[in-house]
Amino acid sequence: MFGSVMLEVAIGLAFIYILLSLLCSSLNEVIAVFFNLRSKNLLTALNQLLTNEAKPAENSAAATLISKVTSHPFISALKQPPVRFFGKQRDEKVPNYIPPHAFAVTLLDTIGARGGDGKMKTVSSIRSLINKEENEHLKRSLLPLLDNAGDDLEKIQSNIEAWFDTSMDRASGWYRRQSQMIILLVATVVVTSMNIDTIHIAHALWHDYGVRTVLVAQAEQLAKSDKDVLTKDQDYKKVVEKIEGLSLPLGWDSESVIKFRQNREDAKGDRESRLWAALVKITGLLITILVISISAPFWFDLLNKLVDLLSVVKRPSSVAGSPGSEGNAQKPPLAE
Template identity: 25%
Template sequence: MLSVYIDLAIGLVLAFLLLSLLVSGLNEAIVRLLGIRSKFLWAYLRDTLDGGPRKGVSWIPSKIIDVFAKLPFSRHDPRPRHDPDPAPPVVEPMPVDPGAVLAAKASAPPVDMTKRLYERLQEIDHPKGTRTSIADIPPERFSSALLELVAAEEDGVEGLIAKLEAIHSPLAGHLRGVWEGAQRDMGKFRKGVEDWFDGEMQRLSKLYRRYVKWVVFALALTLTLLFSMDSLEYGKTLLRDNAYRAAVAAIAGGGGDGTAELKDSLKDKCAVAGSVEPYSCVTEVFSSPALVKIFDHAMMSVTIPADDAGSPSFTFNATTWWNRLITIGHWPGYLVTVFALLFGASFWWDILRRLTGIRTSRS
């Protein structure tokens, strides 16, 4: 009896794993197609290096609809233009005279610090459209790029910070804090920049995941309703299927007289009027387990013929699917499915690995 419930757990976990993989695949496809991860990173860099496009306005959107509706399709792409050439061997100093700017009390000159940073990162870029596709910058690479900008200045770190302050770059305050904390030691300064940038990337990742979880929820809900995946109903189907197979195995092995229970199960499954044809029904049921029929109630189902000569057939089940969708009794199962998919494919793979004893090799 225990094996029946273990089979039930494995069947449900495998169903959740398949749907979670589909949700993750769709989410990743949307993110890559629209370049959202790369745009999100460079929006942060625009805010940090150059400030907002207007005073008090951030490049990073503040609402979920802005991230997935405005940011991907906005004409003001925060990413620099892709350059297939390697980084220039000579770094030009920043064309700003901080003394003249501060004395004249003029507005900050149009210096594109984001572009200057990208010039030092071109080697890790790869062609994908007209804009850069860099979506991740290692802290060590960021600190190296920053030190290259520092080396171009006559006064080193102090000169770069002074020019950043003159153009009102938000990066100036961060660098001054790191420089003072490193006690003006270049080695400690580089390590401090790496730690600071690593902390900023962790904070940015948490913010990004906060936005993405709403997209995952929307995809999970859409797929659950599209496939009409009622977890509670599917669990009952698995239990009946496993109990039926256990009865057949018991009779075949001579482990007891389960003919009455088997006939009742055959009648429920085959629905043959008059008498039950055991051999043909057993063959049919064993060739179509409950796990194979997980998507039978979807809007469009696929039937694969038993013989190799036939081709798969597609059936449009709009009427049946809609009747299940508007039936209140199925909604608790839908909600269980959506809630389960929010845990992600990695969670359900770990549960499946624990239940089946699958070992994964680790380097």
């Protein structure tokens, strides 16, 4: 019994963490769209790839090169329509994603390696065009790719695609780290504003059988779902509604404030007790901030393992009266 209660509390916490992680991810997505973070990250990656500068100086040869690449029809066609936020139109300079093939064709067009009919020029002509480039970084980058291709024109393009792919892998790493920092900040705001204290919630789940049972039932239902449900449920408003419907001790309402003050008054004469109460509160909030910064899929996998373990723990107690025969639990007599 003691073990099953501990598991139920752990399942309840994992379920809460999933919802909160989804909330943070949803808010992170809103922030990314509002500030065009993906587009800006890709533009920085292009600058580094083609000019070895995070932001080339205006009217420089490097800036002109970037402008030609980003304004190419193959690239501009990938941009999303302008979005209006608070009455202002926000437009992205580059799309959120560029396929390697589109980039390779765009770059070859930019340096003049393709004729008006779309066919590649000769290797010697392409080498001559690259040597004439004002951008030394681009020249040093493209010549080895050309040497590696030999006389194979198709391999020149495939080498450029591979070169671009490698750069985009690094850019993805930059974006992931940036997103993780944003999610951590979002988690801090969400947890402190909603008073989501892991220690307090665990205590409530341990002592409140009703809330614990409801949470475990919802968690078991979620565990039966496919993992893709986590990516489909990205509307932060719906996630907030689910969290508010859990009947958990969340928020800085009057009852929470009164209880906190009462605890301080009870420990008024004991400075160590006051410090301990504050430390426990801060620790509970910090635990929540850190754990919900982890992606929801991690907690989903852990939830499935805990649910499976709970079913194993409860199985012996559900079998009675007939040893050796699973599922034939003795039914209690009907009340007359």
